[in-house]
Amino acid sequence: MSRIIWPVTYLLSAICVLLLLWGGIETGHRLLNELWNIGHVAAFFVWTLLLGRISWCRKSSIAILVPVLLLLAVILGSVIEGLQWLRGSSFSFTDLFNDLTGAWLALTVIYYYRIESVKSGLLAMFGCGMLLLLLSLRSIAVTIYDEIQMHRSFPVLIDFQSPHQLHRILADAMQLVSAPDNDSLNVLKLDFDTSEYSGFALQHFIANWSQYDYLTLKIYRQQNAPVHINCRINDRQHDLQGYSYQDRFHRQYRLNHGWNFINISLQQVQNAPANRQLDLSQISNLGCFVLRQPINQTIYLHKISLY
Template sequence: MFKTLRTSHLLVLLLLALTPLFFVGGPSAIALPVIRYGWNLGHILFFFLATGLYCHLRPITGWQQLSQVLVSILAVSLLIELIQSQVGREFSSQDMLRNLVGSTLALFWRARPHLHPSLISFAVLLVLLDLSGFAWTAHTDWRIQRQAPLIEDFEGTAALPYWQGAIKQSQDLVIAGRYSGQAALRAGAFSGVSLAPILANWTGYTGLEMQVHNPGNRQLMLTIRINDRAHELSAQDYADRYNHSIALTPGWNKIVVPLSQVQSAPATRAMAMDQIYRLSLFFAQLDQPMRLTLDDIRLSSNQP
């Protein structure tokens, strides 16, 4: 009895210690997607432990009580997400679902006779889907960080979710391989695409090369932005990153960016070339929609 009571007390203390992590702490905004994904899987564990503790202190005796537990978990989950949306975090229905999954698994452990088989089957299916998503994200992060000198050639689709902007695989215009990336840009003050997180370690290379296609019949000014992790976490001052505009002539353009200029771009420090985070390509004051095609973005060791 003493041992059981002590275990319950320790579990209560553990849950109390973990509860603030719903609102503070956790991976930073620039952490790799696999780290953020793994952190969010903690919702399942937390509500598994919390529901298991509740069932230990107040054993489930019928399906009505079980339903009340699940409804309460849903209400608590909604409250957590609403509070998170007010403290700088995003409202996530997926995290609410994870909370219910964790609770359902605990109920399967502590109150199986009162749990409908379809509910536990659904919970197990969601766990397997979540774990497969975690594995896929881990594989994508691993591939991106180990494919140097290649940054993106659009031959696969795994990294497309890492692009911000309406970009997709295309076979219409290709420089190398079978595919390029085609972005549908709207007219506006700033229209473009951005890749983050990107291959982080650019040390040992001298240039960034890419192929960019201008589908129009006139020259356009394309701006290239490159920044590291430190900039991403800062106030993101213009003078603290690499920004350079180049003339994009009609048709294909091979662009070469000297990395020495990237490293020296911040006004008060050197760019951390082993912690590059974002590559952005955009037009200022684009007066009409256009389709921008990109291909074969990579680092080079040749002097430009």
């Protein structure tokens, strides 16, 4: 059996090297991104198992082997993150944690097959390994849960009934709070600064809006002075053709003190590009922003939905 297992392990090891050096799939679906991150656990599990076959590792006690291989995992993981950073990806401490998780799980397997292994030590390593694995899987579990809830609540795109929905919004300064005029209503407080562009984007949502007529945003404004907010919507074809201003929907809306309802006709969205129709079944971006404000602005976003 080992004649099959170990060649396969070496092959998987080589594949992991190529994939991790490639640098990830950060432009893909968030669930795919999470699965990619969990790949760090698998990669360092395989690599640590292979290191355990080296003669020095076989001769060393587990008390020496554990800190040495964990330190090696940190060094190797940091090198990989550094190489990915040079390629334009971000340096991820979460990936480093996943690297250590994979290495620890492999060390648990190595210790299991050691003659000197004792039941109490094995149980301790196994328990610690399971805890690390649960922590590594937490992010993907939250993502799966939110994806399920997102599909169940559609055509409501977001309503902040769960704090996990915060992962769907991209913004510089945001906080889940109660509405200023209703303590029982969850809203997202968004603070906009005085830079040229300041706003938020809905980054995870169901892309097919073709069966609906309107997009509506429910926003509360506590400040007395009105502010104008820009809303842009584009599809995947727009993303592939250079992000031209004439190839997307872009409108400005006035937000007054109190509750505001922005109703956007999807027919207008469809007809917004100058030389084609925007594909409502392939929406890729919904963003709202203010331009060059003299003072910081705050809005409270309650809901974005289709109808």
